[in-house]
Amino acid sequence: MTTLTTRTKSLRAASGPEGARVRNRKRAARREGAFGWLMISLSAASILVFTALPIVFTFVLSFFSWDIISPPQFVGLQNFTHLAADQSVIHSFGVTGLLAALIVVLQIVVGLAMALLVQQRKSTWARSIFRTAFFLPLLVSAASISIVFSYLFDDHFGVINYYLQLLHLPAVAWLSSSAGATATIVIVAVWQQLGFVFILFVAALGSLPKDVLEAVSLDGSGPIRTFFSIKLPLISPxxxxxxxxxxxxxxxxxDQPYVMTKGGPGDATTTTVMLIYRTAFQNIQFGYGSAISVVLFVLLLVLTGLQFLISRKWVFYS
Amino acid sequence: MTSFLSSPVSRRSVLIGGAALLGTAGLSACSPSGASSSGSKTLNVAYFGTQQAADATAKVAQPFIKANPGVTVKFNGINGTDWNDFFTKVLTQIAAGNPPDIVSVATEGVQLFAQKKLAHPLDDYVKRDKDQLAPYFKDVHPSLVEAMMYQGNLYELPTDFNAGNMYFNTNLLQKSGLQLPSPSWTMDDFHSVATSLKSNSGAVPFDWVVRLWGSWTSFMYANGGNLVTEGKYTGGDWLWSQFYANDPAAAGRGGGWKWGAPTANSDAVVESLDYMVELANSGLSAKPDVGGGSTLQGLFASNKIGMSIGGGFWAGGLHNAGMQNGSFDVQFFPKWKVQRHLFGTGGYGIFESSKNKDLAWEFLKSLVEPAAIDVLTSGNSTTPARRSMMTADRYSTTGPKNWQVFYDTLDKLPNTAPIPAPPYYNAMANALNQRTTQAMSSGNAKSALDGLQQDLETAAASVGS
Structure with missing residues (x-):
């Protein structure tokens, strides 16, 4: 009934001067809409062509066997059943999981620690210097950094082992042992990506409500208590x-395992993306490589979903 | 513009516009290079190296372009860490619908390209132009030619090669009171030279790179082993009887190497890799990296390494790295059970999909002229396939003093053979790299090679050897 009344009113208005104003407004809105479409069309097209379509193509290809040269052959779920029993795939997920866990935890812990240290500097000049220094590695390509670090960490000719031996410490098999290669990749990845996390924490710590911190200070809370009970919950998002x-x-x-260890020694640092590259682009098994990509994609979705679920228990948005 | 902005935009028109845009993008991505599809007189050459190197090499085409007015030759540099990387990129280029007319392919990829029907056999062209090619074949060792054959067909004319010889840093040899070993030196001599270098020079006595060519595989060849069984395809008589009728080195040649069942965990192979593990554990060698070897050359040039495996291309590489002529030298690889060397050879092949095969063949012929090979091997970046081009003058700037070793490896050691490169070469190279580093890290060569055996069996089964 209400809808009918509204419609009748708008029909009456459409025939008078009010109607002309409505029509003008609609025309302007359409014009604005067209301009909006024009503005986003290039980005939308590029996302469609370079992101969405390859993703769809990867999903489709995962049901085929394709060596680039011969026409693709539909194999159904064969690629997926094969990879479920493929030890190299399972191992690569293990390697990737271990590296990811170490990298994420270290990035957050070290990044937060460095942000806290920088925030304590009174001099704005010193803060700027530190912020720039810590952020710089992020601007350099991972491949270049990996090349430099592979020279530094070289077992026989590297600078790091040279200084260790000068200090009468044993040389470490940084790149030629499983544990050493894993540690080296984690060190390089954390060092390079730290700037991003660091800047996030600097911003978060800088925006903490001053009145709350002052109140805590007046209550006689020490720095450790303040950090764990006030700052940490406030920066949990x-x-x-x-x-x-x-x-x-x-x-x-x-980048880091590909350049520094080529996935070795053995397959100790062969990550899932390396295995995808090797399978698809070097062994020319694009269907199988796509199937591994799809599994990685789904795994990432699940892990991210889990993080969101768990976050309800420890992230405070208010 | 105004009318477009003022007109309403429906969902349908956006979808139609988007589809048209995608269609255009798709079509432009799928269309092959204009040159070869239209049958115009442009030859596209896929060249292994940087674009800068490709541009420098492109001058090799100048006499051909001059002799064929209206023809252009485009060298497209495809960079990569090794041949494996290069093939990957060429295959991706093919997948993108943009195959070149000609591709530079070394031993590593000959059978891969031939088996996939990507390369065009040259037999008919060679038979047709036999008189013109007779001086070339007379000048080239038959083992290089045979390495370019597959199932009785010839796919390339070799332009250059590199055999795995042993390089010595003569500064470090002198510091250790040693001299260049004799050509018939043995593994015991090698061990004693390494021990002396360790004690007296302070450098790493021996270093190597994990890869198929000139790696621990050189020790494997000298120990009489191989990763796969060796055989020969039938056929090829048309070539041997035509060009090598009176050459004893051509006796027993067939239609190309037939790489059979994997033998990666055979006794000789295990013993070879075990030796490398022991060498590293005793400090006589460094633990190797996976790669193309440029870092190794840098370390050798800075007097940090006493010995390493290298081919003719090392002469140019070490010279470019700053080593003076006389500060390094070369000798045959030592004898273990046999003094067998491995080699790889390079050349240019014609793509089956090329619309300009006849023209491409004419260009290929021009590439094996001495003047062209001179350009392709300039600075001793590799070793000429033509014996007559191996002269003292060629090595007078770069060294080494004992440069004769390069071609003598083919002439004086008849059991010298190409690296094993079946059609599943890419998978083989990856597996070899992985299993070698596993062995060096764990110290258990047998276990790593059992794994390699499995990897190769799987790869051979999936591709069909």
């Missing part, structure tokens, strides 16, 4: 954001 983004990035780690 930032920690959560850093954990989600960090995990998604770390699960796709490729």
């Amino acid at each position: 930032t920690i959560f954001f850093a954990a989600v983004i960090g995990l998604i990035n770390a699960m796709q780690i490729f």
Whole structure:
């Protein structure tokens, strides 16, 4: 009944001067809409062509066997059943999980620690210097950094072992032992990505409500208590954001192991994305490589969903 | 513009516009290079190296372009850490619908390209132009030619090669009171040179790179082992009887190497890798990296390494790294059970999909002229396939003093053979890299090679050897 009355009113208005104003407003809105479409069309097209379509293509290809040269052959779920029993795939997920866990935890802990230290500097000048210094590695390509670090960490000719031996410490098999190679990749990945997490925490700590901190201080709370009981809960949304983004990035780690260890020694640092690259682009098994990509994609979705679920218990938004 | 902005935009028009845009993008991505599809006189050459190197090499085409007015030759540099990387990129280029007319392919990829019917056999062209090619074949060792054959067909004319010889840093040899070993030196001699270098020079006595060519695989060849069984395809008589009728080195040649069942965990292979593990554990060698070897050359040039495996290309590499002529030298690889060397050879092949095969063949012929090979091997970046081009003058700037070793490896050691490169070469190279580092890290060569055996069996089964 109400709808009918509204419609009748608007029909009456449409025939008078009020109607002309409505029509003009609608025309202006349409014009604005068209301009909006024009503005986003290039981005939308590029996302469609370079992101959405390849993703769809990967999903489709995971049901095929394709060596680039011959036409693709439909194999149904064969790629997925094969990878479920493929030890190299299972192992790569293990390696990736271990690396991701170490990288994310260390990035958050070290990034937060450094942000706290920088925040304590009274001099704005010193803060700027530290912020820039910690952020700089993020601007350099991971491949370049990995090349430099592979020279530094070289077992026989590297600077790090040279100084260790000068200090009468044993040389470490940084790149030629499983544990050493894993540790080296974690160190390099954390060092490079730290700037991003660090900047997030600097911003979060800088925006903490001053009245709350002053009140806590007046109540006689020490720095450790203040950190764990006040600051940490208040920046928990930032920690959560850093954990989600960090995990998604770390699960796709490729540059550092590819450049520094080629996945070795053996397959100790062969990550899932490396295995996808090797399977698809080097062994020319694009269908199988796509199936592994799909599994990684689904796993990342599940892990991110889990993080959101768990976050309800420890992230405080108010 | 105004009318467009003022007109309402329906969902349908956006979808139609989007589809048209995608269609255009898709079509432009799928269309092959204009040159070869239209049959115009442009030859596209896929070249393994940077674009800068490709541009420098492109001058090799100048005499051909001059002799064929209206023809252009485009060298497209495809960079990669090794041949494996290069093939991956060429295959991706093919998948993108943009195959080149000609591709530079070394031993590593000959059978891969031939088995996939990507390369065009040259037999008919060679038979047709036999008189013109006779001087070339007379000048090239038959083992290099045979390495370019697959199932009786010839796919490339070799332009260059590299055999795995042993390089010595002569500064470090002198510091250790040693001299260049004799050509018939043995593994015991090698061990004693390494021990002396360790004690007296302070450098790492021996270093190597994990890869198929000139790696621990050189020790494996000298120990009489191989990763796969060796055989020969039938056929090829048309070539041997035509060009090598009176050459004893051509006796027993067939239609190309037939790489059979994997033998990666055979006794000789295990013993070879075990030796490398022991060498590293005793400090006589560094634990190797996976890669193309440029870092190794840098370390060798800075007097940090006493010995390493290298081919003719090391002469140019070490010279470019700053080593003076005389500060390094070369000798045959030592004898273990046999003094067998491995080699790889390079050349250019014609793509089956090329619309300009006849023209491409004419260009290929021009590439094996001495002047062209001179450009392709300039700075001793590799070793000429033509014996007559191996002269003292060629090595007078770069060294080494004992440069004759390069071609003598083919002429004086008849059991020298190409690296095993079946059609599943990519999978083989990846597996070899992985299992070698596993063995070096764990110290258990047998277990790693059992794994390699499995990897190769799987790869062979999936591709079909």
